[in-house]
Amino acid sequence: MKAREPKIKVALLQDTQKAQINLHGDYFLAGDTALTGKITAEISEGHIRFKDEQGRTLGKKNEIFLAAANQASFTIPQVKIGIGFHWQQNQEQTFYGDILLSSAGPKTFHLINIVLLEDYLASVISSEMSARAHPEFLKAQAVAARSWLMAMLEKKRIPRKTRQAKNKNEIIVWQDVNDHKLFDVCADDHCQRYQGITKIISPNAKKAIEETRGLFLASEGKICDARYYKCCGGQTEIFSTAWEDISPPYLQSVTCADAAREPLSSEGDAQKWLAAKPPAFCNTQDIEILKKILPTFDRQTADFYRWRVCYTREELEEILKKKSGIDFGQLQSIEPLARGTSGRIYKLKIVGAKKNVIVGKELEIRRWLSPTHLLSSAFVVSIEKNHDATISKFIFHGGGWGHGVGLCQIGAAVMAEKGKSAAEILAHYFPGAILQKLY
Ligand SMILES: [Zn+2]
Ligand SMILES: [Zn+2]
Secondary structure, eight states: OOOOOOEEEEEEEEEESEEEEEEEEEEEOTTSOEEEEEEEEEEETTEEEEEOTTOOEEEEESEEEEEEOTTOEEEEEEEEESTTSTTOEEEEEEEESEEEEEEOSSSOEEEEEEEEHHHHHHHHHHHHSOTTSOHHHHHHHHHHHHHHHHHHHHHHHSOOOOOEEEETTEEEEOOSSOOOSSSSEESSTTSOOOOTTSSOOOHHHHHHHHHTTTEEEEETTEEOOOOEESBOSSBOBOGGGTSSSOOOTTSOOOBSSSSOOOOOOSHHHHHHHHHSOOOOTTOOOOHHHHHHHSOGGGGGOOOOSEEEEEEEHHHHHHHHHHHHOOOOOSEEEEEEEEEOTTSOEEEEEEEESSOEEEEESHHHHHHHTSSSOOSOSOEEEEEEEOTTSOEEEEEEEEEOBSOOBSEEHHHHHHHHHTTOOHHHHHHHHSTTOEEEEOO
16 A cells, blocks of 8 residues: 555635635736635635735636745634533634635535645644644544544545434434535544644654654554543443444454453443442543643543533523424433443433433543533443422433543553553554554
Protein backbone atom coordinates (compact mmCIF):
# COMPACT_ATOMS: atom_id res chain seq x y z
CA MET A 1 0.00 0.00 0.00
CA LYS A 2 1.21 3.48 -0.94
CA ALA A 3 -0.74 6.70 -1.02
CA ARG A 4 -0.29 10.42 -1.50
CA GLU A 5 -1.08 12.78 1.37
CA PRO A 6 -4.72 13.71 0.81
CA LYS A 7 -6.42 17.07 1.28
CA ILE A 8 -9.46 17.34 3.48
CA LYS A 9 -12.50 19.56 3.25
CA VAL A 10 -13.47 20.67 6.75
CA ALA A 11 -16.70 22.62 7.28
CA LEU A 12 -16.04 25.41 9.78
CA LEU A 13 -19.58 26.79 9.53
CA GLN A 14 -22.46 24.65 8.33
CA ASP A 15 -25.76 25.87 6.93
CA THR A 16 -25.06 29.47 7.70
CA GLN A 17 -26.73 32.48 6.07
CA LYS A 18 -23.91 34.89 6.75
CA ALA A 19 -20.24 34.73 7.60
CA GLN A 20 -17.52 37.14 8.41
CA ILE A 21 -13.99 36.19 7.45
CA ASN A 22 -10.90 38.17 8.32
CA LEU A 23 -8.13 37.42 5.85
CA HIS A 24 -4.53 37.79 7.01
CA GLY A 25 -2.25 37.83 3.98
CA ASP A 26 -3.37 37.29 0.39
CA TYR A 27 -6.21 35.11 -0.77
CA PHE A 28 -6.82 34.67 -4.48
CA LEU A 29 -10.21 34.55 -6.17
CA ALA A 30 -10.49 32.94 -9.59
CA GLY A 31 -8.93 35.34 -12.08
CA ASP A 32 -6.11 36.05 -9.65
CA THR A 33 -7.83 38.89 -7.81
CA ALA A 34 -5.96 39.18 -4.51
CA LEU A 35 -8.04 39.83 -1.40
CA THR A 36 -7.10 40.66 2.13
CA GLY A 37 -8.78 42.15 5.23
CA LYS A 38 -12.38 41.80 6.31
CA ILE A 39 -14.87 40.21 3.98
CA THR A 40 -18.46 39.14 4.44
CA ALA A 41 -20.49 36.51 2.66
CA GLU A 42 -24.27 36.29 2.59
CA ILE A 43 -26.59 34.05 0.64
CA SER A 44 -29.78 34.83 -1.22
CA GLU A 45 -31.59 32.55 -3.65
CA GLY A 46 -28.72 30.09 -3.71
CA HIS A 47 -26.10 32.67 -4.63
CA ILE A 48 -23.39 33.62 -2.20
CA ARG A 49 -22.71 37.33 -2.31
CA PHE A 50 -19.28 38.25 -1.32
CA LYS A 51 -18.34 41.77 -0.14
CA ASP A 52 -15.22 43.63 0.97
CA GLU A 53 -14.94 46.05 3.90
CA GLN A 54 -16.32 48.94 1.83
CA GLY A 55 -19.41 46.90 0.98
CA ARG A 56 -18.40 46.34 -2.64
CA THR A 57 -19.63 43.09 -4.13
CA LEU A 58 -16.68 40.96 -5.18
CA GLY A 59 -18.61 38.03 -6.56
CA LYS A 60 -21.96 36.29 -6.57
CA LYS A 61 -21.93 32.58 -7.23
CA ASN A 62 -23.09 29.31 -5.75
CA GLU A 63 -19.51 28.32 -5.07
CA ILE A 64 -16.57 30.57 -4.26
CA PHE A 65 -13.01 29.31 -3.92
CA LEU A 66 -10.27 31.36 -2.29
CA ALA A 67 -6.72 30.06 -2.64
CA ALA A 68 -4.38 30.98 0.21
CA ALA A 69 -0.98 32.48 -0.53
CA ASN A 70 1.89 30.94 1.39
CA GLN A 71 1.46 31.51 5.15
CA ALA A 72 -1.85 33.32 4.69
CA SER A 73 -4.45 32.61 7.34
CA PHE A 74 -8.02 33.65 8.15
CA THR A 75 -10.09 34.23 11.26
CA ILE A 76 -13.75 33.39 11.87
CA PRO A 77 -15.05 35.47 14.80
CA GLN A 78 -17.78 33.11 16.04
CA VAL A 79 -17.34 29.37 15.68
CA LYS A 80 -19.69 27.21 17.76
CA ILE A 81 -17.97 24.20 19.28
CA GLY A 82 -19.36 21.27 21.26
CA ILE A 83 -22.77 21.68 19.60
CA GLY A 84 -25.41 19.86 21.65
CA PHE A 85 -22.95 18.77 24.34
CA HIS A 86 -22.57 20.19 27.81
CA TRP A 87 -19.41 22.08 26.84
CA GLN A 88 -20.96 24.08 23.95
CA GLN A 89 -19.36 27.51 23.52
CA ASN A 90 -18.37 30.11 20.90
CA GLN A 91 -14.76 30.77 20.00
CA GLU A 92 -12.85 33.00 17.63
CA GLN A 93 -10.69 30.74 15.51
CA THR A 94 -7.89 31.12 12.99
CA PHE A 95 -7.01 28.69 10.20
CA TYR A 96 -4.43 28.09 7.48
CA GLY A 97 -5.29 26.84 4.02
CA ASP A 98 -7.81 27.48 1.25
CA ILE A 99 -11.42 28.57 1.69
CA LEU A 100 -14.44 27.23 -0.14
CA LEU A 101 -17.92 28.70 0.21
CA SER A 102 -20.47 26.27 -1.07
CA SER A 103 -24.21 26.88 -1.24
CA ALA A 104 -26.23 24.21 0.57
CA GLY A 105 -29.62 25.39 -0.67
CA PRO A 106 -31.40 28.64 -1.45
CA LYS A 107 -30.83 30.12 2.01
CA THR A 108 -27.70 28.58 3.48
CA PHE A 109 -24.09 27.84 2.65
CA HIS A 110 -21.11 26.06 4.17
CA LEU A 111 -17.79 27.69 4.94
CA ILE A 112 -15.18 25.05 4.20
CA ASN A 113 -11.44 24.96 4.87
CA ILE A 114 -9.33 22.81 2.52
CA VAL A 115 -6.22 21.53 4.31
CA LEU A 116 -3.56 18.84 3.96
CA LEU A 117 -4.21 15.78 6.12
CA GLU A 118 -1.11 16.18 8.28
CA ASP A 119 -1.87 19.87 8.96
CA TYR A 120 -5.43 18.94 9.83
CA LEU A 121 -4.18 16.27 12.21
CA ALA A 122 -1.75 18.61 13.97
CA SER A 123 -4.69 20.87 14.71
CA VAL A 124 -7.05 18.06 15.75
CA ILE A 125 -4.50 16.59 18.11
CA SER A 126 -3.79 20.02 19.60
CA SER A 127 -7.53 20.78 19.92
CA GLU A 128 -8.59 17.48 21.44
CA MET A 129 -5.60 16.87 23.66
CA SER A 130 -3.67 19.00 26.06
CA ALA A 131 -0.27 20.06 24.77
CA ARG A 132 1.29 18.60 27.91
CA ALA A 133 0.15 15.04 27.23
CA HIS A 134 2.81 12.35 27.10
CA PRO A 135 4.60 12.18 23.70
CA GLU A 136 3.98 8.43 23.28
CA PHE A 137 0.29 8.96 23.97
CA LEU A 138 0.17 11.79 21.41
CA LYS A 139 1.88 9.56 18.83
CA ALA A 140 -0.62 6.74 19.43
CA GLN A 141 -3.47 9.24 19.15
CA ALA A 142 -2.00 10.68 15.93
CA VAL A 143 -1.80 7.25 14.26
CA ALA A 144 -5.32 6.32 15.36
CA ALA A 145 -6.82 9.63 14.20
CA ARG A 146 -4.96 9.49 10.88
CA SER A 147 -6.14 5.91 10.25
CA TRP A 148 -9.74 6.63 11.18
CA LEU A 149 -9.75 9.63 8.88
CA MET A 150 -8.39 7.75 5.85
CA ALA A 151 -10.76 4.83 6.46
CA MET A 152 -13.63 7.29 6.69
CA LEU A 153 -12.68 9.09 3.43
CA GLU A 154 -12.49 5.67 1.78
CA LYS A 155 -15.90 4.60 3.15
CA LYS A 156 -17.50 7.84 2.00
CA ARG A 157 -16.64 7.06 -1.62
CA ILE A 158 -18.89 4.01 -1.56
CA PRO A 159 -22.60 4.82 -1.74
CA ARG A 160 -24.30 3.50 1.38
CA LYS A 161 -27.70 2.23 2.24
CA THR A 162 -29.50 4.16 4.90
CA ARG A 163 -28.17 3.05 8.26
CA GLN A 164 -31.46 3.05 10.05
CA ALA A 165 -34.16 0.62 11.03
CA LYS A 166 -37.34 2.27 12.21
CA ASN A 167 -40.80 0.99 12.86
CA LYS A 168 -43.54 2.05 15.22
CA ASN A 169 -42.23 0.39 18.36
CA GLU A 170 -38.57 -0.01 17.54
CA ILE A 171 -36.22 2.82 16.67
CA ILE A 172 -32.70 1.57 16.01
CA VAL A 173 -30.59 4.29 14.46
CA TRP A 174 -26.93 5.00 14.12
CA GLN A 175 -24.66 7.05 11.98
CA ASP A 176 -21.32 5.60 11.06
CA VAL A 177 -19.62 7.54 8.34
CA ASN A 178 -20.93 11.07 8.54
CA ASP A 179 -23.64 12.17 6.15
CA HIS A 180 -21.82 15.33 5.12
CA LYS A 181 -22.25 15.79 1.38
CA LEU A 182 -20.32 18.84 0.24
CA PHE A 183 -17.37 18.34 2.59
CA ASP A 184 -15.49 15.51 4.34
CA VAL A 185 -15.76 16.42 8.01
CA CYS A 186 -17.21 19.11 10.21
CA ALA A 187 -15.03 20.90 12.73
CA ASP A 188 -17.00 19.85 15.78
CA ASP A 189 -17.27 16.84 18.10
CA HIS A 190 -19.66 15.23 15.62
CA CYS A 191 -16.55 14.39 13.57
CA GLN A 192 -13.39 15.59 15.30
CA ARG A 193 -12.81 18.87 17.02
CA TYR A 194 -10.81 21.10 14.67
CA GLN A 195 -9.93 24.52 15.98
CA GLY A 196 -7.34 25.63 13.46
CA ILE A 197 -4.42 27.47 14.96
CA THR A 198 -6.39 29.33 17.63
CA LYS A 199 -4.61 27.16 20.08
CA ILE A 200 -1.12 27.40 18.70
CA ILE A 201 -0.17 23.93 17.56
CA SER A 202 1.78 22.63 20.51
CA PRO A 203 5.42 21.59 19.93
CA ASN A 204 4.50 18.18 21.39
CA ALA A 205 1.60 17.65 19.02
CA LYS A 206 3.69 18.85 16.08
CA LYS A 207 6.46 16.44 17.00
CA ALA A 208 4.00 13.55 17.37
CA ILE A 209 2.60 14.26 13.91
CA GLU A 210 6.02 14.62 12.30
CA GLU A 211 7.39 11.46 13.89
CA THR A 212 4.41 9.45 12.69
CA ARG A 213 3.94 11.17 9.32
CA GLY A 214 2.17 8.85 6.86
CA LEU A 215 1.97 6.07 9.47
CA PHE A 216 -1.28 4.07 9.60
CA LEU A 217 -2.77 1.07 11.32
CA ALA A 218 -3.56 -1.65 8.80
CA SER A 219 -5.27 -5.02 8.86
CA GLU A 220 -5.99 -7.46 6.03
CA GLY A 221 -4.46 -5.06 3.49
CA LYS A 222 -6.71 -2.17 4.47
CA ILE A 223 -6.35 0.90 6.64
CA CYS A 224 -8.02 0.32 10.00
CA ASP A 225 -11.13 2.16 10.97
CA ALA A 226 -9.39 3.04 14.25
CA ARG A 227 -12.00 4.44 16.63
CA TYR A 228 -11.32 6.21 19.92
CA TYR A 229 -13.18 7.93 22.75
CA LYS A 230 -12.48 9.23 26.26
CA CYS A 231 -12.91 6.31 28.71
CA CYS A 232 -13.97 2.69 28.21
CA GLY A 233 -14.97 2.03 31.83
CA GLY A 234 -12.58 -0.92 32.18
CA GLN A 235 -13.38 -3.03 29.12
CA THR A 236 -13.63 -1.90 25.50
CA GLU A 237 -16.74 -2.33 23.36
CA ILE A 238 -17.39 -4.09 20.06
CA PHE A 239 -18.19 -2.19 16.87
CA SER A 240 -21.79 -3.34 16.41
CA THR A 241 -22.97 -1.82 19.70
CA ALA A 242 -22.52 1.59 18.14
CA TRP A 243 -22.66 1.02 14.38
CA GLU A 244 -23.50 -1.62 11.79
CA ASP A 245 -23.41 -5.34 12.55
CA ILE A 246 -19.88 -6.08 11.46
CA SER A 247 -16.92 -7.11 13.55
CA PRO A 248 -13.54 -5.80 12.36
CA PRO A 249 -10.86 -8.16 13.77
CA TYR A 250 -8.86 -5.29 15.32
CA LEU A 251 -11.90 -3.86 17.15
CA GLN A 252 -12.48 -6.72 19.57
CA SER A 253 -13.20 -6.21 23.24
CA VAL A 254 -10.02 -5.82 25.28
CA THR A 255 -9.47 -5.15 28.96
CA CYS A 256 -8.11 -1.71 29.74
CA ALA A 257 -5.49 -3.23 32.08
CA ASP A 258 -2.44 -5.49 31.99
CA ALA A 259 -4.43 -8.58 32.93
CA ALA A 260 -7.21 -9.56 30.55
CA ARG A 261 -10.70 -10.22 31.90
CA GLU A 262 -13.59 -11.96 30.17
CA PRO A 263 -15.80 -9.50 28.28
CA LEU A 264 -19.20 -8.96 29.91
CA SER A 265 -21.80 -11.35 28.58
CA SER A 266 -24.89 -11.20 30.78
CA GLU A 267 -27.14 -8.68 32.48
CA GLY A 268 -25.87 -9.96 35.83
CA ASP A 269 -22.25 -9.34 34.76
CA ALA A 270 -23.13 -5.79 33.77
CA GLN A 271 -24.91 -5.08 37.07
CA LYS A 272 -21.91 -6.26 39.09
CA TRP A 273 -19.39 -4.57 36.80
CA LEU A 274 -21.04 -1.15 36.94
CA ALA A 275 -21.56 -1.34 40.70
CA ALA A 276 -17.84 -2.01 41.19
CA LYS A 277 -14.84 0.13 40.37
CA PRO A 278 -12.43 -2.50 39.04
CA PRO A 279 -8.83 -1.41 38.52
CA ALA A 280 -8.10 -0.30 34.94
CA PHE A 281 -5.74 2.08 33.17
CA CYS A 282 -8.62 4.54 32.78
CA ASN A 283 -9.71 4.16 36.40
CA THR A 284 -7.49 7.01 37.46
CA GLN A 285 -8.01 9.84 39.90
CA ASP A 286 -4.58 11.24 39.05
CA ILE A 287 -5.51 14.86 38.41
CA GLU A 288 -2.04 15.55 37.01
CA ILE A 289 -2.51 12.92 34.30
CA LEU A 290 -6.07 14.06 33.58
CA LYS A 291 -4.96 17.67 33.32
CA LYS A 292 -2.36 16.58 30.81
CA ILE A 293 -4.91 14.88 28.56
CA LEU A 294 -8.11 16.84 28.72
CA PRO A 295 -8.43 20.40 27.43
CA THR A 296 -9.62 22.77 30.16
CA PHE A 297 -13.33 22.71 29.41
CA ASP A 298 -13.44 18.91 29.49
CA ARG A 299 -12.26 18.86 33.08
CA GLN A 300 -15.75 19.89 34.12
CA THR A 301 -16.51 16.21 33.72
CA ALA A 302 -14.49 14.61 36.48
CA ASP A 303 -16.39 11.41 37.29
CA PHE A 304 -16.30 9.42 34.12
CA TYR A 305 -15.09 5.97 35.17
CA ARG A 306 -18.23 5.40 37.23
CA TRP A 307 -20.94 8.06 37.29
CA ARG A 308 -24.48 8.66 38.48
CA VAL A 309 -27.33 10.70 37.02
CA CYS A 310 -30.63 11.16 38.84
CA TYR A 311 -33.94 12.48 37.45
CA THR A 312 -37.39 12.81 38.96
CA ARG A 313 -39.89 10.80 36.91
CA GLU A 314 -41.46 14.03 35.62
CA GLU A 315 -38.07 15.39 34.58
CA LEU A 316 -37.26 12.27 32.61
CA GLU A 317 -40.69 12.25 30.96
CA GLU A 318 -40.03 15.83 29.77
CA ILE A 319 -36.52 15.02 28.52
CA LEU A 320 -37.76 11.96 26.63
CA LYS A 321 -40.61 13.90 25.07
CA LYS A 322 -38.26 16.61 23.92
CA LYS A 323 -35.43 14.40 22.69
CA SER A 324 -37.36 11.52 21.12
CA GLY A 325 -40.49 13.38 20.08
CA ILE A 326 -42.52 10.64 21.75
CA ASP A 327 -45.02 11.17 24.56
CA PHE A 328 -44.63 8.06 26.72
CA GLY A 329 -47.11 9.24 29.32
CA GLN A 330 -46.31 8.22 32.89
CA LEU A 331 -43.03 6.26 32.81
CA GLN A 332 -43.19 2.74 34.17
CA SER A 333 -39.84 1.17 33.43
CA ILE A 334 -36.58 1.39 31.56
CA GLU A 335 -35.18 -2.04 30.72
CA PRO A 336 -31.93 -2.94 29.01
CA LEU A 337 -32.58 -5.63 26.37
CA ALA A 338 -29.11 -6.03 24.89
CA ARG A 339 -25.61 -5.01 25.91
CA GLY A 340 -22.17 -5.20 24.36
CA THR A 341 -18.93 -6.42 25.92
CA SER A 342 -18.31 -3.28 28.00
CA GLY A 343 -21.84 -3.14 29.39
CA ARG A 344 -22.98 -0.53 26.87
CA ILE A 345 -26.65 -0.98 26.03
CA TYR A 346 -27.59 -1.04 22.35
CA LYS A 347 -31.26 -1.95 22.80
CA LEU A 348 -33.26 -0.31 25.55
CA LYS A 349 -36.99 -0.70 26.22
CA ILE A 350 -38.83 2.34 27.53
CA VAL A 351 -42.27 1.59 28.92
CA GLY A 352 -44.80 4.35 29.53
CA ALA A 353 -48.54 4.46 30.15
CA LYS A 354 -49.12 5.61 26.58
CA LYS A 355 -46.35 3.94 24.65
CA ASN A 356 -43.60 1.29 24.69
CA VAL A 357 -40.57 1.82 22.48
CA ILE A 358 -37.30 -0.03 21.95
CA VAL A 359 -34.46 2.37 21.19
CA GLY A 360 -30.87 1.86 19.97
CA LYS A 361 -28.00 2.04 19.30
CA GLU A 362 -25.72 3.47 21.95
CA LEU A 363 -25.63 7.10 20.82
CA GLU A 364 -29.39 7.35 20.33
CA ILE A 365 -29.90 5.95 23.84
CA ARG A 366 -27.49 8.54 25.26
CA ARG A 367 -29.24 11.30 23.33
CA TRP A 368 -32.75 10.36 24.51
CA LEU A 369 -31.87 10.13 28.19
CA SER A 370 -30.24 13.49 28.78
CA PRO A 371 -30.85 17.16 27.95
CA THR A 372 -27.46 16.87 26.17
CA HIS A 373 -25.99 13.32 26.02
CA LEU A 374 -25.40 10.76 28.76
CA LEU A 375 -21.69 10.01 29.11
CA SER A 376 -22.24 6.46 27.86
CA SER A 377 -24.94 3.83 27.41
CA ALA A 378 -23.28 1.53 29.98
CA PHE A 379 -25.67 1.96 32.89
CA VAL A 380 -28.07 0.20 35.22
CA VAL A 381 -31.27 1.93 36.27
CA SER A 382 -32.67 1.95 39.77
CA ILE A 383 -35.92 3.56 40.84
CA GLU A 384 -37.44 5.16 43.93
CA LYS A 385 -41.17 5.06 44.58
CA ASN A 386 -43.83 7.34 46.07
CA HIS A 387 -46.28 6.19 48.76
CA ASP A 388 -48.85 5.43 46.06
CA ALA A 389 -46.34 3.05 44.37
CA THR A 390 -45.77 5.33 41.36
CA ILE A 391 -42.13 5.97 40.45
CA SER A 392 -40.65 9.16 41.89
CA LYS A 393 -37.07 8.91 40.61
CA PHE A 394 -34.91 7.19 38.00
CA ILE A 395 -31.25 6.81 38.90
CA PHE A 396 -28.67 5.87 36.26
CA HIS A 397 -25.49 4.24 37.56
CA GLY A 398 -23.08 4.31 34.65
CA GLY A 399 -19.54 3.70 33.53
CA GLY A 400 -17.22 5.15 30.88
CA TRP A 401 -17.37 8.10 28.53
CA GLY A 402 -18.00 7.70 24.81
CA HIS A 403 -18.78 4.68 22.61
CA GLY A 404 -16.00 2.50 24.02
CA VAL A 405 -14.85 1.06 20.68
CA GLY A 406 -11.08 0.99 20.02
CA LEU A 407 -8.61 3.22 21.83
CA CYS A 408 -9.47 4.43 25.34
CA GLN A 409 -7.81 7.86 25.46
CA ILE A 410 -7.52 8.10 29.23
CA GLY A 411 -6.30 4.49 29.42
CA ALA A 412 -3.77 5.14 26.65
CA ALA A 413 -2.48 8.25 28.42
CA VAL A 414 -2.00 6.28 31.62
CA MET A 415 -0.19 3.52 29.69
CA ALA A 416 2.19 6.14 28.25
CA GLU A 417 2.87 7.52 31.75
CA LYS A 418 3.70 3.96 32.83
CA GLY A 419 6.38 3.83 30.12
CA LYS A 420 4.57 2.09 27.26
CA SER A 421 5.44 3.14 23.70
CA ALA A 422 2.93 4.35 21.10
CA ALA A 423 3.30 1.01 19.25
CA GLU A 424 2.55 -0.93 22.46
CA ILE A 425 -0.47 1.23 23.22
CA LEU A 426 -1.87 0.76 19.70
CA ALA A 427 -1.22 -3.00 19.83
CA HIS A 428 -3.16 -3.16 23.10
CA TYR A 429 -6.32 -1.43 21.87
CA PHE A 430 -6.19 -2.63 18.24
CA PRO A 431 -5.14 -6.28 18.58
CA GLY A 432 -3.60 -7.74 15.43
CA ALA A 433 -3.33 -4.45 13.53
CA ILE A 434 0.08 -3.57 12.06
CA LEU A 435 1.79 -0.20 11.52
CA GLN A 436 2.41 0.79 7.89
CA LYS A 437 3.97 3.91 6.41
CA LEU A 438 2.05 5.00 3.32
CA TYR A 439 3.80 8.28 2.43
ZN1 LIG B 1 -19.44 15.98 11.32
ZN1 LIG C 1 -10.21 2.36 29.46
